[in-house]
Amino acid sequence: MRIAVCLKQAPDCSSVYVDPISGEVDTERFVQTLNAADACALEAALRLKEQLGAGSVFALTLGPGESEEVLRVALAMGADTIERLWHPSAADWGPLTIAAALAARLRADPSLPDLIFCGEQSSDWASGTVGPALAAYLGLPQITGVIGLEAHQDSGQLLLRVTRRLERGYRERLLARPPLLLTVHETLNEPRYPSLPAHLAALRATITVRDPLSLPQFAADFEAEETTIVEVRTPRPRPHRLPIPDSQLSPFERIGEIITGGTSRRQARLVEGSPEELAHELVRFLKERGFV
């Protein structure tokens, strides 16, 4: 079982100060660490390798010299091989280009890894794009937002039972077989604290650096069309439109309606059918509600 883990050095959230008026981030106070979700991804990979009793974990990052720190952490925790990708122009790359570079690096090996782990999002931009884009570039199935992972041997083959985190507290359970890409939520596990000899060995390790532009596969994907960031601002609560209570009602009932927002419980409707029918139904629904 060959496992690859993609890591990123990201600001430790507790060290970040955002000016409330200008919205600017004080870069001098930053402490850069291994992104929390990525540490969980690495831990998940290591536990899987240990459970299977065989295999290797390859930790990969794209970043400047300082980001070698995260690879040393990975090595101390138990990664078998580590590598850093970097080119000065990469400082301006968006998530899609980064994913393309990672994909090109993983393709450069004779075969793709059986499993790829990524953190779901980084603590800085939290776009959650690199993992899914990497899966797309490699043509692999993917499961995002993993908060539960169990591995079983099913007639000699690896079977993963995955719990996925959805919006509003919903959960989804899935069964999956490699090859596969998983993006991991930072609550999946508690990353280990390496032993001193491992830590020392990692501090002294030399790290291979590769220029992604030299990878043959990369040129094709290099012109990835990135999302343009128009504006960054602190989120404000969305105003909620309240219907005016019926004046026929008693004051008690009217106040009750205002307090509850006059909303009824959320209703769900399950529609079944062919993809075309479902698409039509969806468009009809959106038109009906005035969204389209």
Add this chain to the structure above:
Amino acid sequence: MHAQQQFDVIVVGAGPAGSSAALVLARAGLRVALIERGEYPGAKNVSGAVFYAPGLLAELLPTFWDEAPFERYITRRVLTFLGKESAFSLDFRTRHFATPPYNGVTILRPKFDRWLASKAVEAGALLITSTVVDDLLYEGERVIGVQCRRDDGALYAPVVIAADGANSFLAKKAGLQREFSAEEMSLGVKEVLRLGERTIEERFNLTGDEGMASEYVGEATGSVKGGAFLYTNRDTLSLGVIVQIASLAQQRVRPYELLDRFKQHPAVAPLVRDGVTLEYSAHMIPEGGWQLIPRLVRAGLLVAGDAAALVFAAGIFLEGMNFAVASGLAAAETALEAHRHGDFSTATLTGYRKRLEQSFVLQDLQRFRLTPAFVNNERLQNLYPELLCQAAEQVFRSEGRPRKKLGSTILATLRCKVSLWTLLRDGWQAGRALFF
């Protein structure tokens, strides 16, 4: 034993003492491990923070003045006696402190300590962060290494330099330091407020990179024994209160309440107005002075910096980092000498104490050994600042009535609260503590 767990010197704690020691040792070509419990050096370190006599490091690092992340150099020193509604200040400024080597610079410890440790790493020291040292390892009576709080956490070296800060577990475990009493320890509580560069320069009458170090006694800490400080950084202020722990416990006051109280004093409030709190931190300070200094040496072990209680808190002087650096350098030189002779016995390492006795470190602490007791005098803390303010008020009061000469005005104010005899006795004590 793995070869990679064997070093020539282990330095515990990457503060000013530890990093300076590691820098010198690594330059001399020794294999040095610099162990730090924080995520990075400086993550856990707190000071006011004015670094006096930065020339000590500038001698070691030629690029110090260009590279070191200091905030402002101190050209203005203020000592303020706070009454309830009034304040009496001594305000000194000089251009002579405005050229390198500066007399003192303000720093932000997380930045500065990280930078200093990076210099030690450049020189070849191995920095091991996020690692707590739990204990020393012995061979008979000799210290031969440290036990870290990680699996297989033993590291070995013939000399260990314990620079592990105010509450040094290593000095205690080695039997060099006794348990502290609450009278000897102080608690510093500090905030960093963002004000902006322009505002700071205008509010504190500073130009360019000039800075101010201001200290307060009296009403700053209410009836609790201690004082307060306010230092200017580039675009922030560092301010805080330092209080004796025994007195804090006795008066049942929470330290952050004291800090709030200080910020609300009519003489301080306009200085900190509109400041946005960026950081809040607290740390213990060994202010006991001469009598708190532990035995500094045992076979295979040297104690430096705050761990050795080398803090010079003598009234108008509040210095620590320069003492830490000087002791770190002395420890490094001693360890080098021990390596040259291949002898790590107590006898050789006692050279460390001799070095400190020849430098300002132990001489200052010994010469001003009476000062801590004097500074904690009940009347000096709580009565005299108020009286001084009242006397000044009487002197400056203009009421359209005939005035007395100043001497009798001042004496009249003082004599209401304190007898002439007590006043003379305290004056003599002050003299003994600071003047002769």
